[in-house]
Amino acid sequence: LAQRKAEPDFKPGSYDRLRQTGDRMLVFFGADKPIDEITADTARDWRVSMASEPLADATVRLHCRNAKTIFTEAVERELITRSPFARLKSSAVAADNDRLIDPDETLKLLDAAPNVQWRVLIGLARLAGLRIPSESHILPWNGVDWAKRRLTVYAPKTNSTRFTPIVPELYGILTEAWEQAPD
Numbered sequence: 072l073a074q075r076k077a078e079p080d081f082k083p084g085s086y087d088r089l090r091q092t093g094d095r096m097l098v099f100f101g102a103d104k105p106i107d108e109i110t111a112d113t114a115r116d117w118r119v120s121m122a123s124e125p126l127a128d129a130t131v132r133l134h135c136r137n138a139k140t141i142f143t144e145a146v147e148r149e150l151i152t153r154s155p156f157a158r159l160k161s162s163a164v165a166a167d168n169d170r171l172i173d174p175d176e177t178l179k180l181l182d183a184a185p186n187v188q189w190r191v192l193i194g195l196a197r198l199a200g201l202r203i204p205s206e207s208h209i210l211p212w213n214g215v216d217w218a219k220r221r222l223t224v225y226a227p228k229t230n231s232t233r234f235t236p237i238v239p240e241l242y243g244i245l246t247e248a249w250e251q252a253p254d
Contacts, residue, residue, distance in 0.1 A: 092137035095121070107151050114138070114155040128164055135161035172197060181244070187251055190244045198241040202228065212252070215245060 099117045100109060117138075121131045139161060142154035172180075177197040184190045195201040195210070205227050214223040220237040237245065 088133070089137050089141060092134045093141060095134060096138060096141075106145060109155050111155045111158065114159060118159050132161045132164060135159040136163075178240075181240075187244070187248050191248045194241045194244040198238050198244075199224075199235045201235070202226065212249070215249075 096117065099120060100113070118131065118135055121134060122128075135156065138156040139154060139159070142151070142156045145151050146154055177193070180193050180197070181190055184193055192203060192207055195207045196203045199222060201207045201210070201222075201224060206224050209225060209227070210222065214225075215237070216223065220242060222235045222237060223232060224235050225232050
């Protein structure tokens, strides 16, 4: 993992998730277990042990994907001849905690917000579709085009920029925040 972290195109968050998976594997298999003694059977046991924890299926599958990545690297480095994790279920699945927040609920959230900063975050998330915090927290005031009523949003996740319309409800919230902002 340390060598993977040094790769220039390797994102820190990806490294952290691989490290978390590696830590789970070290706890389950033991730090003294030689890599070539981990079998497909014990890899399945590892997956079953995670499934018995209070983890979402999506999380278990993420760790299995990460284990495949780690062991594919071991195969490529010729530390082992084949990955014992190759056949584990690891395809991404949608989290089962998603639900629709309808416009009425959004208005209730805005009404219950304790201050303008919270209203801005709720408005940017629910009315403009920004990712919180990665997009909202880096949105500069010069990214608000008052005349065209649109936001210029930089998305670190995709390394791209997009324009998002400012709906009337959000316009009012942003106006209030602008008026309260320090010079």
